Amino acid sequence: MIASVAAPQDPESRLPARGSFFRRMLVHNVFWVFAVNTILIIVFTILSRNNTFFSPDNIRNLMADSATALLLGIAIAFLLGAGEFDISLGANLILSSVVAGKVSVALQNQELFVIVISSLSVAIVTGMIVGLFNGLVVTHLRVNSLIATLASLGIFTGLADIVSNGTDVTGIPQTLQDGFGLLRVVGMPVPFLVSIVLWVIAWLFLKYTRFGLHVLAMGSSRTAADRAGLKTGNKITRLFVVCGALAGVAGFLDITRFAATNIAGHTQDSLAAITAAVIGGSLLAGGVVSIVGLLGGVILAVILANGLIVIGVPSYYQLVVVGVILIIAVWLDQLKKTEKSIKMFAR
Amino acid sequence: MTEAGSTIRARVPVIDRQGARSDKAAEHSEYVFRARSLTKTFGHVKAITDVSIDLKRGEVLALFGDNGAGKSTVTKMLCGVYTPDSGEIEINGTTVAMRSTRDAERHGVTVVHQDLALAPHLSVLENMFLGHEILRRGILGSFGVLSRSDMATRSNEALQRLSITLPSLSVAVQNLSGGQRQAVAVARASMWSRSGILMDEPTAALGTIQSDIVCTLIRDTANSGAGVMVISHDIPRILEIADRIVVLRHGGVALNEPVGGLQRRDIVAAMVGLSTNTAGEGEKK
Ligand SMILES: Nc1ncnc2c1ncn2[C@@H]1O[C@H](COP(=O)(O)OP(=O)(O)OP(=O)(O)O)[C@@H](O)[C@H]1O
Numbered sequence: 084m085i086a087s088v089a090a091p092q093d094p095e096s097r098l099p100a101r102g103s104f105f106r107r108m109l110v111h112n113v114f115w116v117f118a119v120n121t122i123l124i125i126v127f128t129i130l131s132r133n134n135t136f137f138s139p140d141n142i143r144n145l146m147a148d149s150a151t152a153l154l155l156g157i158a159i160a161f162l163l164g165a166g167e168f169d170i171s172l173g174a175n176l177i178l179s180s181v182v183a184g185k186v187s188v189a190l191q192n193q194e195l196f197v198i199v200i201s202s203l204s205v206a207i208v209t210g211m212i213v214g215l216f217n218g219l220v221v222t223h224l225r226v227n228s229l230i231a232t233l234a235s236l237g238i239f240t241g242l243a244d245i246v247s248n249g250t251d252v253t254g255i256p257q258t259l260q261d262g263f264g265l266l267r268v269v270g271m272p273v274p275f276l277v278s279i280v281l282w283v284i285a286w287l288f289l290k291y292t293r294f295g296l297h298v299l300a301m302g303s304s305r306t307a308a309d310r311a312g313l314k315t316g317n318k319i320t321r322l323f324v325v326c327g328a329l330a331g332v333a334g335f336l337d338i339t340r341f342a343a344t345n346i347a348g349h350t351q352d353s354l355a356a357i358t359a360a361v362i363g364g365s366l367l368a369g370g371v372v373s374i375v376g377l378l379g380g381v382i383l384a385v386i387l388a389n390g391l392i393v394i395g396v397p398s399y400y401q402l403v404v405v406g407v408i409l410i411i412a413v414w415l416d417q418l419k420k421t422e423k424s425i426k427m428f429a430r
Numbered sequence: 431m432t433e434a435g436s437t438i439r440a441r442v443p444v445i446d447r448q449g450a451r452s453d454k455a456a457e458h459s460e461y462v463f464r465a466r467s468l469t470k471t472f473g474h475v476k477a478i479t480d481v482s483i484d485l486k487r488g489e490v491l492a493l494f495g496d497n498g499a500g501k502s503t504v505t506k507m508l509c510g511v512y513t514p515d516s517g518e519i520e521i522n523g524t525t526v527a528m529r530s531t532r533d534a535e536r537h538g539v540t541v542v543h544q545d546l547a548l549a550p551h552l553s554v555l556e557n558m559f560l561g562h563e564i565l566r567r568g569i570l571g572s573f574g575v576l577s578r579s580d581m582a583t584r585s586n587e588a589l590q591r592l593s594i595t596l597p598s599l600s601v602a603v604q605n606l607s608g609g610q611r612q613a614v615a616v617a618r619a620s621m622w623s624r625s626g627i628l629m630d631e632p633t634a635a636l637g638t639i640q641s642d643i644v645c646t647l648i649r650d651t652a653n654s655g656a657g658v659m660v661i662s663h664d665i666p667r668i669l670e671i672a673d674r675i676v677v678l679r680h681g682g683v684a685l686n687e688p689v690g691g692l693q694r695r696d697i698v699a700a701m702v703g704l705s706t707n708t709a710g711e712g713e714k715k
């Protein structure tokens with residue numbers, strides 16, 4: 084219940100809870116996502132040789148895998164919540180990682196601290212510029228965000244290729260990997276911890292702040308938000324910038340993990356992020372965001388991708404599975420809408 | 431059309447003279463707004479021509495008119511959604527230029543839009559405070575952390591004042607009935623209004639009982655000291671609560687009178703343009 088920010092069970096509630104806790108859980112995405120995750124973990128553990136799927140090493144793999152996916156998921160959840168789309172997040176990640184990679188290569192003789200701060204800042208700034216571009220095209224040129232970010236998906240993937248001459252940036256300092264990407268704190272990979280900290284912050288902001296409320300208000304009814312005097316154009320632009328920054332952080336985390344960029348490996352990331360958010364209970368049409376559900380959705384994607392490899396299914400099956408899950412997610416989203424349409428506004 | 435137009439202009443100065451006669455200082459507190467000679471064209475469509483209209487505090491003003499008569503356009507000019515091509519709006523004795531509903535709010539006037547303009551996924555509380563959120567004090571407040579308990583207290587007060595009962599402040603607006611939603615929109619408008627509320631067809635989508643509830647709300651709001659301007663097609667029901675009637679026809683004022691002995695047929699006559707007849711009747715009083 085904590086998960087659904089749009090229907091908070093706040094102290095001001097004078098309504099007795101409808102149905103038992105269990106019955107309310109049954110209609111909640113978060114419950115189902117985590118239930119499916121648990122089942123998948125059990126199945127993959129049984130199917131994998133020596134139960135390696137559930138080994139500490141593989142769990143750390145899963146965590147590391149989910150870091151970038153979670154960051155893009157947070158970005159898309161906020162944008163969907165505000166009634167906008169962004170399918171250029173993957174391209175943003177790629178461009179940010181390429182630019183940050185180049186910077187870290189240039190700084191390879193510096194100390195780890197310098198390399199981390201410089202390449203992280205460069206990645207964030209790159210991400211923010213991409214986000215600002217998207218935001219301005221959407222709010223000032225009034226291009227629908229689906230089309231706008233479809234265009235910038237091409238633009239920024241192309242730019243990344245131009246910057247990198249079409250090949251992955253290599254020679255990224257080993258210290259970045261050893262001293263950050265593969266570093267463990269309390270047994271967990273640092274990139275994962277970074278993404279979890281940002282996830283908690285995102286959750287707090289969505290649930291407790293005016294910013295979160297305004298995001299949901301804009302997604303729920305843009306007219307209502309306008310009439311209430313919110314400067315919606317401004318807020319949407321800023322939201323795109325913040326989400327761009329998250330993609331930038333994701334780009335940075337990506338190079339610290341592999342000590343190389345992975346241009347080809349992130350083209351499907353935006354779709355995966357949208358899938359994770361929608362599976363987790365955020366509405367495609369906006370107004371409702373579930374940050375807890377998002378984590379479940381990200382874990383689901385990561386478990387599937389990793390699990391299929393661990394049990395020896397060729398990796399291209401993943402694409403099929405992710406596509407199918409996206410359709411299921413959108414179908415669930417549709418179901419929620421029809422259930423709600425009964426109670427929707429009279430007009 | 432020209433005939434109706436001349437009738438309008440004949441009647442308007444009477445109101446103006448009455449206004450001018452009253453004491454200046456009293457007038458400031460007495461009127462929510464006074465609009466003079468408003469005109470608005472959309473391309474070649476003359477939506478509003480030379481409309482003068484005012485609203486007193488404590489008064490329910492009913493604005494009638496056929497479809498396309500210009501009621502919504504007038505309302506939108508009065509709340510800052512449209513800027514008039516010419517004419518002026520005076521609030522508290524000074525001419526104001528409003529560019530948004532936020533400006534109107536600053537001058538004490540709020541609107542209940544025909545489509546209510548509520549965010550369906552947000553709770554009653556969140557809708558009532560959207561754009562007016564109360565933040566926590568101290569460091570949390572600087573991060574924009576909301577003080578839901580403060581907002582709940584104030585919402586409950588506002589709802590109580592209007593005798594509105596809702597199942598809960600945390601229920602999403604989309605889960606309320608049409609009448610409850612209307613009540614939320616009215617409560618929201620009354621909470622942020624200091625002098626007047628404009629309502630565009632507040633009973634259009636409601637059943638008999640819910641319409642009655644909203645009408646009672648309107649009367650109560652006026653009785654508590656605010657001026658309320660109501661647009662409606664439901665003439666008999668609004669006649670019961672109105673103090674004054676303005677009828678618009680083809681973008682001009684066809685009738686502007688205290689409700690006195692006005693009957694439904696007088697209003698309909700003014701709406702369809704049998705205004706000479708109605709005007710004659712009106713002058714007899
Ligand atoms: N934004 C606009 N652009 C062009 N024409 C407009 C616009 N808004 C209103 N009009 C025209 O102005 C005239 C008055 O419209 P308005 O909406 O004020 O009527 P109304 O009295 O509110 O009617 P209804 O009872 O149907 O709501 C109509 O002829 C309408 O077509």
Ligand SMILES: [Mg+2]
Nearest residue numbers: 501502503630
């Ligand atoms: Mg209208």
